[in-house]
Amino acid sequence: MIVVDAHQHYWQPARGDYGWLAQAPAALQRSFLPADLRLQREAAGVQFSVLVQAAPSEAETRYLFGLARQDPAVVGVVGWVDLEAADACARIESLKRDGDGLLCGLRPMVQDVVDPDWLSRAALDRAFDCMQDLELAFDALVTPLQLPALCRRLARHPQLHSVLDHAGKPPIAHGDDGQWLEWIDELAQQPQLHCKLSGLLTLLDPGMHEDAIGPCVKHLFDRFGASRLLWGSDWPVLTTHADYSHWLRLAQTLTQRYAPGRQADVFGANAMRFYALDASILS
Template sequence: MIIVDAHQHYWQPSRGDYGWLADAPEALRAAFLPADLQAQRKAAGVTASVLVQAAPTEPETRYLFELAQQDAGVVGVIGWVDMEAVDVEARIDALIRDGNGLLCGLRPMAQDLADPDWLASPALDRAFDCIQARGLAFDALVGMPQLPALLRRLQRQPALRVVLDHAGKPSIGEAPIALWANWIDQLSAHPQLYCKLSGLLTQLSGTTHEEAIAPYAQHLFASFGSTRLIWGSDWPVLTLRASFEHWLRLAQTYTERYAPGTQADVFAANAVRCYALKLDTHS
């Protein structure tokens, strides 16, 4: 079976534009580059991956295009653009050109912004219109504080193809599941919204056992079904809790438990469809 990792990162801290790493665990402050992942990915049986931005700069997106040339497994890049720039359309077009077919989506780091309502700002309408017109996906890197604004954006632009990163980052083992589940129910009512089955291990609080993820996975399958869930590793952030292969096998276990017979969709076909990846999942 072809497996696509729809969410992984590479980064080089010496570039100087990964500000969030200053407050990250020390284990993440190193460089993570193609040579650090390729053997693990091959051993786990993962065919291809989508590389996701980790710095809020357009030069970092172009750096990812360069790294993709060193890693034949990368079939798409989700980049960053200044969505408030007056020339945002030209900036997006330039990234599409420079990516030479690799750019498949854009992701602002909304979870790190002071204004939780930023995603709903009318000042972003032109950027969202351009993302939609260019056939790109919008990756929503949000936590619970930003979910109301994301919902308002979906209501205003129902045709926008959106991917909810890391299931909206629930606090597993720390906060009641009900509030998160209510937001997931409202968001999943929008048929153009996909959700990543990713990042859940690192959402576990303290010493909470990984089996605490099960009711969250069950709710995701109940809300999105097997046609709008997309698996991603979130490597190397994943390494704070588990190995690449461990999370893959755990996600496969949950998929077989809550949506038997749908592995090909969750682990490949949905990502290919959502991001319009040039990958034949039937080969």
């Protein structure tokens, strides 16, 4: 079985555009580069990955292109563009050219925006139109408060290939997931929306058992089905709660429980199809 990690990061804090790292756990405030992941990925049996932006700058996206060219396991890059810029379309087109086939999607860091309705602003329409026209995926990095705005955005762009990062960050640790459940039910009715089975362990408070993510995972399978779920490691953020192989094994166990026989889809085929990755790597 070909395994594709649909969500991993590299970063180099010395570059200076990772503002969020100042509030991150100390263990994450260092560089994480291809050499740090290669052996872990190989040991886990993961052949390929999608590299996702971690800084709100086009310069970082171009930096990721360079790292991807050094790391043969990386088959796609999800980058960042200022979607509010007057020339957002030209910026997107420029990034796609510079990526030379690597750029497969864009991810505004919506979770860090104060206005919960930002994603539904009309000022972003042209940028999303451009993403849709260029067949670039939209990674939705949101919290439950921003799920209503995401629903409105997707309604305006019914052909946009979209994926919910980290399942929309359900409040697993706090037990007040009613709002998240309602919006997941609503969003899952939009067939172009996929969801990443990623980032769930890091939502647990210290001392919580990993079994606490089970009901959330079951709900995702119930609503999205195995054909719209993509496994991702969220490495190196993952390292604050588990190692790479452990999360992969746990996700495989949960997939076998809730969607028996669908491992190949969740752990590889769905990511290949969603991000329109080079199918020749499967041969």
